[in-house]
Amino acid sequence: MSDLRELYQDVILEHSKAPRNYRQLATANHKAEGYNPLCGDHFTLYLDLKGDSIHDISFQGSGCAISKASASMMTQSVKGKTREEAGKLFEQFHKLVTGQANGNQADLGKLAVFSGVSQFPVRVKCATLAWHTLQAAMEGKQEPVSTE
Amino acid sequence: MTAVANRIPRELRSPRVRGAGFDVEKVRHDFPILREKVRGRTLVYLDNAATSQKPQVVIDAISRHYERGNANIHRGVHFLSEHATEEHEAARGTVQSFLNAEEASEIIFVRGATEAINLVAQTYGRTQVGPGDEVLITAMEHHSNIVPWQILCEQKGGRLRVVPINESGELLLEEFQKLLNTRTKIVAVTQVSNALGTINPVRRIIEMAHRENIPVLVDGAQAVPHLKVDVQALDCDFYVFSGHKLYGPTGIGVLYGKSALLDAMPPYQGGGDMISSVTFEKTIYNKLPYKFEAGTPHVAGAIGLGAAIDYVNGLGMDNVAAYEHEVLTYATEAVAAIPGIRLIGTAREKAGVLSFLLGSIHPHDIGTILDQEGIAIRAGHHCAQPIMQRFGIAATARASFGLYNTKEEVDALVEGIQKVREVFA
Numbered sequence: 001m002s003d004l005r006e007l008y009q010d011v012i013l014e015h016s017k018a019p020r021n022y023r024q025l026a027t028a029n030h031k032a033e034g035y036n037p038l039c040g041d042h043f044t045l046y047l048d049l050k051g052d053s054i055h056d057i058s059f060q061g062s063g064c065a066i067s068k069a070s071a072s073m074m075t076q077s078v079k080g081k082t083r084e085e086a087g088k089l090f091e092q093f094h095k096l097v098t099g100q101a102n103g104n105q106a107d108l109g110k111l112a113v114f115s116g117v118s119q120f121p122v123r124v125k126c127a128t129l130a131w132h133t134l135q136a137a138m139e140g141k142q143e144p145v146s147t148e
Numbered sequence: 149m150t151a152v153a154n155r156i157p158r159e160l161r162s163p164r165v166r167g168a169g170f171d172v173e174k175v176r177h178d179f180p181i182l183r184e185k186v187r188g189r190t191l192v193y194l195d196n197a198a199t200s201q202k203p204q205v206v207i208d209a210i211s212r213h214y215e216r217g218n219a220n221i222h223r224g225v226h227f228l229s230e231h232a233t234e235e236h237e238a239a240r241g242t243v244q245s246f247l248n249a250e251e252a253s254e255i256i257f258v259r260g261a262t263e264a265i266n267l268v269a270q271t272y273g274r275t276q277v278g279p280g281d282e283v284l285i286t287a288m289e290h291h292s293n294i295v296p297w298q299i300l301c302e303q304k305g306g307r308l309r310v311v312p313i314n315e316s317g318e319l320l321l322e323e324f325q326k327l328l329n330t331r332t333k334i335v336a337v338t339q340v341s342n343a344l345g346t347i348n349p350v351r352r353i354i355e356m357a358h359r360e361n362i363p364v365l366v367d368g369a370q371a372v373p374h375l376k377v378d379v380q381a382l383d384c385d386f387y388v389f390s391g392h393k394l395y396g397p398t399g400i401g402v403l404y405g406k407s408a409l410l411d412a413m414p415p416y417q418g419g420g421d422m423i424s425s426v427t428f429e430k431t432i433y434n435k436l437p438y439k440f441e442a443g444t445p446h447v448a449g450a451i452g453l454g455a456a457i458d459y460v461n462g463l464g465m466d467n468v469a470a471y472e473h474e475v476l477t478y479a480t481e482a483v484a485a486i487p488g489i490r491l492i493g494t495a496r497e498k499a500g501v502l503s504f505l506l507g508s509i510h511p512h513d514i515g516t517i518l519d520q521e522g523i524a525i526r527a528g529h530h531c532a533q534p535i536m537q538r539f540g541i542a543a544t545a546r547a548s549f550g551l552y553n554t555k556e557e558v559d560a561l562v563e564g565i566q567k568v569r570e571v572f573a
């Protein structure tokens with residue numbers, strides 16, 4: 001059970017049940033779809049970019065607890081950040097969930113609760129789906145992003 | 149595996165004695181992988197609809213072939229080649245009796261159910277379906293019985309039509325009847341649904357289609373592990389299945405076709421073995437079944453499949469079916485009693501599959517938590533996305549049973565689901 005508790009931390013379960021910024025965004029000027037064909041997870045991410053910074057962000061869709069909590073917490077942590085800062089955060093997050101954390105992850109803050117994912121390699125895609133979608137939205141890609 | 153057959157008294161193998169002739173503990177000893185530990189726990193393997201585990205006799209038959217009998221077939225003049233050819237053709241005979249086909253030449257070895265369906269779509273389909281013609285499938289098909297027909301329809305300007313199902317996952321036969329028309333060139337239907345477990349009344353379906361002179365392909369991938377199949381009694385025109393879901397190896401499967409149809413069909417792939425003579429001007433194709441078996445086949449696979457069929461025959465398919473029915477009924481009741489469970493697929497006639505949802509918990513999370521308990525299930529759309537759309541869901545958790553699963557394993561599954569509820573409480 002201990003690995004499971006590491007994965008399904010209370011904060012994660014709480015976010016999965018009551019995701020933050022879970023809505024459409026009327027002011028969105030960027031939007032992207034993220035899809036995980038393996039399990040059918042599907043999210044739409046809305047972005048309001050003002051110049052280079054993420055003025056507002058929201059998402060909607062369906063997915064497992066990990067992917068939904070990750071999307072929810074991601075929207076909280078990147079709001080107000082520049083694209084570059086968000087990109088850096090993703091890099092650190094990716095290292096965290098793939099077990100390559102090297103102590104340089106101080107910026108992650110609350111996102112550190114996802115460290116348990118590294119023990120569950122098949123769930124890495126769940127944790128990173130929202131982030132890949134964010135990247136696509138920032139780059140203004142039209143194609144839906146897929147984890148496959 | 150006559151040894152197993154001999155150990156079971158004939159009277160106990162009679163279909164009337166429900167499950168009585170079936171000693172599951174003895175059966176479990178035949179499957180070495182069931183003794184494996186995963187994550188420190190005894191494996192509870194409930195992903196049989198994806199692929200089944202292999203009994204020692206199958207593993208041995210394959211090893212024996214490579215250790216002592218390996219050679220290419222149909223071409224050598226030497227001892228081993230002759231021997232390998234005999235074994236390969238003996239396996240064809242085993243499949244023939246297993247399906248009760250009229251002739252061994254109606255049994256085509258392929259890679260699996262998927263390849264068999266593609267073969268029929270690209271040979272029979274390509275010659276029979278023209279612009280405006282229709283291919284009729286059902287709402288509960290596996291992607292492998294959808295996409296090959298879509299490709300065909302795109303190539304030929306045909307139209308794919310779909311028989312709907314009801315809330316419990318049963319085909320609507322009145323709708324099926326209405327969809328049959330003079331443009332329908334073939335019906336392709338699964339005998340047992342891999343996502344819902346529904347057993348379709350294929351005998352009736354075939355009768356209805358034949359009344360309009362429409363041939364029927366039956367996808368038996370999920371049926372042969374659970375039910376006795378008789379292609380002559382069904383009167384189906386094509387029947388397909390995969391060896392690996394029937395306790396045999398991967399990479400081998402079967403297309404059965406009525407010889408008159410197979411004879412009239414153009415070849416699928418060109419190459420060695422499928423010809424009887426080649427010049428640059430003209431090639432004469434080989435006779436059945438070789439016309440459809442281009443290139444060196446999966447000899448060890450066919451031999452392994454033959455061994456798997458001998459094995460289930462030894463147990464008696466009727467005994468297997470009766471025992472599995474008992475386990476599935478037990479599992480259905482036990483799982484349905486858990487608060488928050490919604491069963492997907494509640495047809496009156498079912499085999500092998502229990503698909504479910506638990507509250508708003510995503511099946512992927514259920515799968516991960518059960519896996520920590522050593523319980524292997526599948527979470528996802530089961531290569532049947534249209535069914536998921538039909539039920540307005542993205543995925544289900546699916547426990548699927550084989551002949552070695554026990555009621556104790558069902559109890560473990562139920563306990564595991566309780567753990568899921570605790571984690572998400």
Ligand SMILES: Cc1ncc(COP(=O)(O)O)c(C=O)c1O
Nearest residue numbers: 260261262290292342369370390
């Ligand atoms: C009903 C059904 N048809 C066809 C297939 C395809 O079988 P294979 O992948 O072995 O070709 C499957 C496999 O899951 C199945 O469940």
